[in-house]
Amino acid sequence: MAGILYVVGIGPGExxxxxxxxxxxxxxxxxxxxxxxxxxxxxxxxxxxxVLTTAMTQEEKRCRLAFECCAGGRSTxxxxxxxxxxxxxxxxxxxxxxxxxxxxxxxIPGVTxxxxxxxxxxxxxxxxxxxISLSDRLTPMETIWKRLELAAEGDFVICLxxxxxxxxxxxxxxxxxxxxxxxxxxxxxxxxRNIGRQGQEYRVMTLRELRDWKADMFTTVxxxxxxxxxxxxxxxxxRGYRHGQRG
Amino acid sequence: MAGILYVVGIGPGExxxxxxxxxxxxxxxxxxxxxxxxxxxxxxxxxxxxVLTTAMTQEEKRCRLAFECCAGGRSTxxxxxxxxxxxxxxxxxxxxxxxxxxxxxxxIPGVTxxxxxxxxxxxxxxxxxxxISLSDRLTPMETIWKRLELAAEGDFVICLxxxxxxxxxxxxxxxxxxxxxxxxxxxxxxxxRNIGRQGQEYRVMTLRELRDWKADMFTTVxxxxxxxxxxxxxxxxxRGYRHGQRG
Numbered sequence: 501m502a503g504i505l506y507v508v509g510i511g512p513g514e515x516x517x518x519x520x521x522x523x524x525x526x527x528x529x530x531x532x533x534x535x536x537x538x539x540x541x542x543x544x545x546x547x548x549x550x551v552l553t554t555a556m557t558q559e560e561k562r563c564r565l566a567f568e569c570c571a572g573g574r575s576t577x578x579x580x581x582x583x584x585x586x587x588x589x590x591x592x593x594x595x596x597x598x599x600x601x602x603x604x605x606x607x608i609p610g611v612t613x614x615x616x617x618x619x620x621x622x623x624x625x626x627x628x629x630x631x632i633s634l635s636d637r638l639t640p641m642e643t644i645w646k647r648l649e650l651a652a653e654g655d656f657v658i659c660l661x662x663x664x665x666x667x668x669x670x671x672x673x674x675x676x677x678x679x680x681x682x683x684x685x686x687x688x689x690x691x692x693r694n695i696g697r698q699g700q701e702y703r704v705m706t707l708r709e710l711r712d713w714k715a716d717m718f719t720t721v722x723x724x725x726x727x728x729x730x731x732x733x734x735x736x737x738x739r740g741y742r743h744g745q746r747g
Numbered sequence: 748m749a750g751i752l753y754v755v756g757i758g759p760g761e762x763x764x765x766x767x768x769x770x771x772x773x774x775x776x777x778x779x780x781x782x783x784x785x786x787x788x789x790x791x792x793x794x795x796x797x798v799l800t801t802a803m804t805q806e807e808k809r810c811r812l813a814f815e816c817c818a819g820g821r822s823t824x825x826x827x828x829x830x831x832x833x834x835x836x837x838x839x840x841x842x843x844x845x846x847x848x849x850x851x852x853x854x855i856p857g858v859t860x861x862x863x864x865x866x867x868x869x870x871x872x873x874x875x876x877x878x879i880s881l882s883d884r885l886t887p888m889e890t891i892w893k894r895l896e897l898a899a900e901g902d903f904v905i906c907l908x909x910x911x912x913x914x915x916x917x918x919x920x921x922x923x924x925x926x927x928x929x930x931x932x933x934x935x936x937x938x939x940r941n942i943g944r945q946g947q948e949y950r951v952m953t954l955r956e957l958r959d960w961k962a963d964m965f966t967t968v969x970x971x972x973x974x975x976x977x978x979x980x981x982x983x984x985x986r987g988y989r990h991g992q993r994g
Binding site for chain 1: 756758761762763764765766767768771830831832833834835837838839840841842844845854855856857858859862863865866867869870871872873874875876877878879880885886890891893894897898900901902903978979981983984985986
């Protein structure tokens with residue numbers, strides 16, 4: 501009998517932020533699959549698992565190996581940082597699923613970096629928001645910039661995933677330049693690095709300061725909307741409850 | 748000594764989707780505060796707590812009572828469905844916090860309905876997405892429509908919170924009419940109702956079908972982007988991994 505393929509959002513990293521449902525899915529699995537960094541976060545916690553890792557760019561190969569483990573009778577947990585569906589592996593797994601009709605797939609959600617990072621910064625996402633990845637590995641850069649500009653025009657709070665990498669060291673600055681053409685340099689922004697992991701750090705700053713911030717691939721970036729304020733150390737987007745105002 | 752005020756995202760409802768960190772925050776609290784529906788989800792699980800509920804529209808009163816419990820020495824968990832920051836109470840609590848400097852606030856994130864609902868439908872959020880609430884209680888309707896239209900123009904996947912209520916029975920239809928002016932009627936959409944609770948149901952449908960769907964306040968709505976497809980029973984937005992295509 502074929503095993504079950506679980507696509508599991510493990511949350512930002514620490515055990516306390518992984519749901520019991522996600523924990524149970526990993527426990528039920530014989531094989532732990534995923535990008536090396538995330539699998540390494542879990543190996544100590546689940547020492548009895550067979551481990552299946554591939555490099556970051558070999559997503560399809562990794563997914564097919566996971567399906568083959570399941571087809572061979574071993575349930576497999578394909579683990580994703582944060583949520584399983586937000587820039588995670590759920591989509592590719594379900595695209596491939598019709599080729600492996602004997603394998604049942606279950607997607608287990610998790611706490612995504614937008615929510616986990618927001619909690620560290622305070623409450624930046626209280627109003628309508630847009631989540632945009634700055635990685636152009638799979639998306640044309642012009643699409644990314646267009647979305648960023650439309651999100652600013654709509655006064656969405658914006659959460660940026662993958663703000664930087666070795667090959668894209670200046671993308672966050674380029675994004676900020678586009679935002680600065682539309683928003684005040686005093687717009688409140690925030691960054692969180694290593695959310696829920698050792699070395700977690702955060703900072704609330706202005707859009708002008710964000711432009712020169714050196715983000716790395718472990719950083720999540722938040723750009724407030726026109727109402728977002730700094731309250732003490734926190735980044736807070738009011739929703740309008742307080743004075744009954746509309747908007 | 749003052750108690751701690753925890754603002755806790757409990758996830759969509761079932762215990763298996765509440766993080767250990769959220770569970771621990773509730774256990775550490777003497778008082779359980781929140782909107783009645785969410786507190787009722789937790790009363791059985793935490794029977795020894797003092798309960799503080801107010802009606803849905805009395806958010807500020809509820810927050811002030813929670814601060815006063817903490818100021819009086821009792822730690823309090825203000826519970827929110829899904830995440831604490833996505834249309835939750837974290838923002839208002841942090842807006843009021845400077846008035847209660849003796850009370851420490853901690854925001855505990857959770858699995859928001861966008862992620863939990865997406866996992867039920869398959870993988871609709873795999874690409875950049877926008878989260879928009881259709882409630883005009885605190886936001887002018889024209890702001891909501893503008894955001895919806897800009898999100899469609901940017902080809903974002905769109906997740907709609909609060910798609911309907913007794914007073915706003917036709918808002919989802921109105922939203923779909925605006926989307927139909929910009930997107931094909933065949934655009935793939937999905938709804939999930941009672942996510943992670945008894946009576947959970949979901950359905951993948953076209954935008955044209957969504958227009959006439961009777962959503963209620965326990966429904967979360969997903970509108971795919973131009974690439975979103977139906978694969979078997981699932982709603983899937985490809986990210987482009989598979990054939991190395993860009994976009």
